[in-house]
Amino acid sequence: MSKIVRCITQIPTISRSIFVKFSGMLLIAIVTIPCLSLHAQINVYPHITAKPTGKRVIHSPDPLVSYRWAAPRASDNMETYILKPVKISGSKSFDMKNYRSNDRIAVNGMGDIRFDFGRVSAAWVEFDSSDLEGEVEMSISEYDQIPVYATNYPKRTLKPVKRGNTYRLELNPQLYEGVRFGWIHVRSFSRPWNISGIRLVCQIRPTNYNGSFNCSDTMLTRIWYTGAYTVKLNLLQDHFGAILMNRGDRISWTGDAHPAQAASMVAFGNYDFVKQNLVHTSTQSNGIRSYALYWVLSLLDYYRYTGDTATLESYIDNVIAKLDDAYKVYGTNPDLLFFGWDERLGAGFEHPNLPEPQNGYKMLSIRAWKEFASAMNQLDRKDLFDKYARYAEEKMQAIRKDEAWYRSYGLHASADAVNTGYLTAQEQHAVFKQSFTNRVNRISYSPFNQYFVIQAFSAMHQYDDGLDAIRDLWGGQIKYGGTTFFENYRPSWNAIIAKNGAVPSNQCGFTSLCHPWGAGVTKWLSEEILGIKPTSPGFESFQIMPHLGRTLTYVSGAVPTLKGEISASFNLLSGKCSFSVPAGTKGTIGIPKVEKRIKALHVNDVLFWDGNYHSIEGISGAYEDDEFVYLKDVQPGVYNLQVQYGGVTPKHSVLPEVFPATYIGKDYSTGGNWGGTYGKDGYELCNYDGDGKHRQRLPDYISSINYYKIFGNNLPLNKTWRINTTDKRALAPSSANGFPRNAACIYSEDQDQIGYTFTSTINIKEPKRYRVTLYFLDWDGKGRKLAVEAFDAQTSELVAPVQVIEHCENGAYITFEYNRSIKFRINPIRGLTPVLSGIFFDATQ
Incomplete structure (x- = not known):
């Protein structure tokens, strides 16, 4: 648990907001300091003291990448900053036409509105309203859907805590979570009201990008x-x-x-x-x-x-x-x-x-x-x-x-x-x-x-x-x-x-x-x-050996050390290179050949290398091998180089992705009438006869089917939804597609999170090409969306791309073709539990 740096109770809300355009988003430069309840100790930290004096980096996701603190230390308190949404989407109940001009959203009915803050932050979500009527809840997530968890886990959808005119989603005493998306859910409605100041309050430890x-x-x-x-x-x-x-x-x-x-x-x-x-x-x-x-x-x-x-x-x-x-x-x-x-x-x-x-x-x-x-x-x-x-x-x-x-x-x-x-x-x-x-x-x-x-x-x-x-x-x-x-x-x-x-x-x-x-x-x-690393403790000596390979033409950067910054830049197209050596250290620098030859090398406009070393101040010598021309014992200073290359770097070929198993496809139309379509060689109907008793007729090339789930007795749990049903979604008891049927499955419970998934391993007696089909049924309409991973049962290497089964309320089959023992891992994406109702075997076509 985080150290409580500052606890404020019963302080009126103070808000001052300065909006600054920053990388396509709005960054509030002065944070709202909310009042806090006496009922809980909540961490509240001051507004960031850093200034945007550093270099902007368009490829960084950090909104504070250019901000610099004065000598930050590990003992510094946490600080906060605010992000505004970069994208808002909601139902017709929300009038957003004036949001850009006055930061207000009119609420005209029940519904949900989602806010994308553009990046994951360590933060909490809150908004202001002076006229809210009815019941609201709020949610957060790292992805664009609201997390769905079992009842024994902390919710990510809760009623916000009212602090004056501020409504804040408080999920723990530290407040912060990993948040990119936030929601406001209007659960009841009596008259129009307004949302204003929707914001992500982000917590950060003072830290500078010195590298x-x-x-x-x-x-x-x-x-x-x-x-x-x-x-x-x-x-x-x-x-x-x-x-x-x-x-x-x-x-x-x-x-x-x-x-x-x-x-x-x-x-x-x-x-x-x-x-x-x-x-x-x-x-x-x-x-x-x-x-x-x-x-x-x-x-x-x-x-x-x-x-x-x-x-x-x-x-x-x-x-x-x-x-x-x-x-x-x-x-x-x-x-x-x-x-x-x-x-x-x-x-x-x-x-x-x-x-x-x-x-x-x-x-x-x-x-x-x-x-x-x-x-x-x-x-x-x-x-x-x-x-x-x-x-x-x-x-x-x-x-x-x-x-x-x-x-x-x-x-x-x-x-x-x-x-x-x-x-x-x-x-x-x-x-x-x-x-x-x-x-x-x-x-x-x-x-x-x-x-x-x-x-x-x-x-x-x-x-x-x-x-x-x-x-x-x-x-x-x-x-x-x-x-x-x-x-x-x-x-x-x-x-x-x-x-x-x-x-x-x-x-x-x-x-x-x-x-x-x-x-x-x-x-x-x-x-x-970039190639910068110490060769003796504390960078008393170091090396710069850039490895650009066949795909890069330029690299630059810096590494912070206690002796000062070491920076380097290498451009293979222009031949311009530079590096710095801080006081109190010395370096060995490699000028990359990238499978070409270096015909000449000038350092600070003086010829240094043309196949032979020419003496120059600050560098004790040079030599070469197949990869580099090496500069020895480089003394403190800034060095600018011009490299003259000869030859061409060969092109690099990227390896193709190859999966030894074949993904055949999905079937959402057959339902429980598997006979004549699947299982011609054999089958196993999971928990079909209750109490973990699987009905099976395995083909002669299959030696066994094993299931595994961590915890308990290491077996998946068993569920019988309905017995003696005429519902066509339930698997038929045999290939005759007759009735009555049992709707059943094996599944895993998320009682300890790492028990939230299970595997099914199909063992074959000797290598043979065959087809295996899995049947999934969301009988009870829990909105299940599942990921299916396929591995070689002996090596545990992935043998097929991960596949997704969703909308399986009427049943869904997925088929693979392989020639060895195979293990499937069934993972939940949405819905409460992963399920499996049947496995079917067929000859290749």
Whole structure:
């Protein structure tokens, strides 16, 4: 829970509003300070003290990207600003013709009106009215529909609290939620009245954009700033938290915080806040073994960026305990509890101890031992260097006793293996070909886990493919309409979900559209594409090695350090480059060749390189390899370069998306009369005979059908809507399509959110091409809209694009064709519970 900074009670409402045009929206420069009730302590913060003195960035979703605070600190109080809607839509009961001129909407009857504030914010919604009559409710959402949850979860539609003439939706004492859309619902009406001052009151921690990024691909630029904005929104407490809607984990999870802290350092340079979060989470792993190791990596990240030796030394015993515990359980297949939401990692808390996450944990341990050993070497702690270097090398040597050790590794374990830094060029080539060349399945369901995947891309020098994966995962979220990065995402969502539409819930429960663990890409772009990273603690020495690959022609940006800003710019078309080296540091700079040759290089108008080094002040020497011309020991100063290139950079070919299963289609017309159309080879009618008894006649090529739902006895729940019915929507008892029928299903309940979904696994005896059809029925008219995911049952790789079933009040079939065992995950999008009523098997046509 957030620290209560200021609690005001019984203070009259004070409103002063100055409207400023900003990026297509209205930003109120002075916030309304509402009076508060005696009945609850509510956080109320002062108006922002920042000024728009920085550079405007059109590719940033942050309305305050150009605002600068004077020396912000981690101890600063929260502040507020206000956003006005960028788009309003409502029924005929709302007269909006005068809204632009006088900020008023006339209410002439019952109905709903929706406000789009243009971006997700950490905020609450409120409006003013001096003449409101009747009953109203308000709603909020991150997407363009009102969230629908079961009765045992906090509502997102409630009656607003009246504060004088202000009506505010108060969902918790902290007020804020992740909000982009807001609604006012007029539930009763007696006479006309007026809405005025509809606004989103946004909370923010003083944070400056001291870092920057820009490149020739505007999508990548947007991705960098979207990641930074996502982190900034989640700095609302005294640690890296979350503005999750309808979720109870508003805490700093040690693992989640790792990429968030990484992004925060390159975007904001708020090192004191990162240090504070390390303190806050130093004894927390939330029972998740990998998270304890991510905390170690976070501490080492912080040390590399700040050179804060005292903080590192103060946690040596803490780190030793974590690393020794990993060594103790290494090879015992310990209970990991969680390794990631991706199906291949056990779908979160469902099956966390599969071989893939266990292999990933081994490699994560080796990486943590090795990187800590390196840090101890820098501190002249030879005892600890020797101990943990030995741990890492010992386990890696044991793994290599099997020359083909990596063949059983999937994407995530392979990425963790690459990130140890131990793989030979031959091993990297084999791992890349095996796990990183499938465009569909080199994307993790979790942007958190994908951070380690893109680290592996760069470690293998596969930058073009790494950028393609970034465009698919993070760029796809922006194409969906996202202004922050999500907890989970699949690129195929965009083909089945309208822009800013409701997204699938899944094994994590209700999907968050603003989750800071997805922001690691921001640091990766700064370190790997712009190329700025420390080579000794605190940037006492650093490198700038830009990797533009075959798709980029320009990159520029800056990274804030405690020694000053390091900036760089590289333009391959004009040959103009520049960089700055702050006092107290020195750099090694690589001028990118991008598969061309550098014929001549001038520094500050003086010839520096023409195949040979020519002495120049501030640079001790130069050399080249296939990738760069390197400038050695560059001293503090500003350097402008002109590069003369020869040759042509080859074009890059993007891999196609290939799914091994075939999606055949949907059928909304057959209803329960499946005989003659489906199930000619066999079938299973779910819970048809009650009490979980499925009526079945399986084909000879099917060995079993298994169901799974986390919690309880790990089986979906059973529901019989009606027995002995003549309703044609109910599945017929046999292929004769006779009567009477039973209307039944299996389903999952969202009693703990992560029990909000279930799987059905169909096992075949040997490879054979066949068709499988699922039947869904929204018998009780709950407005169910479901997402169907199809995986290979053995590898858990996605084998078909995600599909949506909706409007299935009269029943709906969906058919796939595959040649191996297949697993389906049924996820709710709308409606209270996901359901499944039947499975049918047919020969291919």
